[in-house]
Amino acid sequence: MCIRLFFLALSMIWSNTGTAFSVTYGELRSAGIKRCEAINGSDYQSGLAFNPDGYRSYYVRSECFQRIAVEFRDQLLCSQVKERWSLLWSSWGYSKSNCQKLVGEGIAADRKILEDRKRRYLQSPVRLRDFRVEANGNGRDFNIVPTFTGEAGGGYWLTFELLLTVPLSQTVLVHSGGYHIDGTSNLSLFIRQEDMRKRFPQFTLNHPYLARASVVLAIGIGDQQGKWSDEFIDQVFPAKERTQVLEKEIRF
Numbered sequence: 613m614c615i616r617l618f619f620l621a622l623s624m625i626w627s628n629t630g631t632a633f634s635v636t637y638g639e640l641r642s643a644g645i646k647r648c649e650a651i652n653g654s655d656y657q658s659g660l661a662f663n664p665d666g667y668r669s670y671y672v673r674s675e676c677f678q679r680i681a682v683e684f685r686d687q688l689l690c691s692q693v694k695e696r697w698s699l700l701w702s703s704w705g706y707s708k709s710n711c712q713k714l715v716g717e718g719i720a721a722d723r724k725i726l727e728d729r730k731r732r733y734l735q736s737p738v739r740l741r742d743f744r745v746e747a748n749g750n751g752r753d754f755n756i757v758p759t760f761t762g763e764a765g766g767g768y769w770l771t772f773e774l775l776l777t778v779p780l781s782q783t784v785l786v787h788s789g790g791y792h793i794d795g796t797s798n799l800s801l802f803i804r805q806e807d808m809r810k811r812f813p814q815f816t817l818n819h820p821y822l823a824r825a826s827v828v829l830a831i832g833i834g835d836q837q838g839k840w841s842d843e844f845i846d847q848v849f850p851a852k853e854r855t856q857v858l859e860k861e862i863r864f
Contacts, residue, residue, distance in 0.1 A: 637833045637841045641684045648676035648692070658701050666705030669698040678711045684839050685722065687715045718838045726831070726840075726848040733829060733854065738762035738793055740827045743772070745862050748802065754864055756787060756801040758825065765794030767830040772801075774812065775822045775859070784812040786823070790830060808864070815864075823862045829854035 651673040658669040674693045681689035690711035696703045704710060743758040756772055768791055774784040786808070787801050808815050831849065834840045845851075 637684070637839055640833075640839060641680070641686070644680040644684065645677075645689070648673060648680055651676055653694075656696055658696070658698060660701070664705070666702045666710070669696050669701035669703040670706040671696045674706050678706050678714070681711050682714045682718055682838070683836075685715055685719050685841070685844065687712050690715065719844075722834070722838055722840060722844070723848055726845065729831075730849040730853070733764045733766075736763035737854075737856075738764050738766075738768065738795060738827070738829075740825055740856055740858050743823075743825050743858070743860070743862075745803075745864055746800075753805050754803040754808075756803060758799055758801075760793055760795050760797050760827075762795045764829075766792065767832070768793045769826075769828045769830050770799075770801075771824075771826045771828075773824045775824055777822075783824070784808075793827070805864075818863055820861050820863055822859060824857060824859045826855065826857045828856075 653671065653673050655672040656670065657672060657675075660668040671694055674696070677689050677692040681687065681693070690708050693706060693708050693711045695707035739761045741759045741761050743756060746755045746757055748755050758770070769789070770791060770793075771788045772786040774786060776782040776784065787803060789801075791797070791799060793799070828851065831840070831845050831854075
């Protein structure tokens with residue numbers, strides 16, 4: 613049995629990690645922008661004596677855009693933030709310059725969070741040691757049983773595919789999903805034979821197939837304090853550094 617273990621930059625595999633989350637950074641950002649755009653630009657709040665200095669008078673639309681800019685770490689949105697000048701109430705808190713300052717501080721804090729997560733992960737990363745296919749107890753379907761090493765437990769995205777030689781480079785998806793994994797995880801992934809035959813009509817029992825398994829550390833998109841784009845995550849913690857691929861011959 614031939615086993616090949618390697619790490620590589622496969623955009624197809626990395627893009628699958630995004631499906632572990634119900635919504636994406638881009639979708640949430642777009643929804644936030646639409647909410648801000650729907651606000652009348654002349655609407656304002658003023659006389660907010662109990663607010664901190666700088667935030668006692670503002671345009672509602674600008675407040676919305678600044679909040680979205682900070683949450684999504686997008687300095688371009690700060691151009692939509694207009695300071696409302698007031699003789700009696702401070703208003704510098706909602707301004708293009710302060711928006712850019714807050715976004716910059718958020719990016720710096722996020723970078724430290726991701727760098728720390730990267731450091732802890734690389735100390736003892738979870739690795740896919742092996743995987744095998746077993747007959748399910750119903751006598752018809754299958755279980756994929758992966759085994760792992762490492763101590764950096766967390767959310768990971770697992771993908772199993774068959775690599776076909778005819779036609780060349782074609783793949784058949786066997787299973788894909790997100791799991792919490794560490795070195796002691798005991799997973800048994802149920803695979804329906806009926807589903808296999810729908811995806812791959814030429815599927816044959818007891819036939820050797822080259823299978824590819826990938827395990828990717830799922831970073832997520834942040835939280836309410838700040839959300840991260842794929843581009844930002846990849847700048848700090850590149851996908852190739854948290855992706856492992858294992859290929860081996862299997863039989864169903």
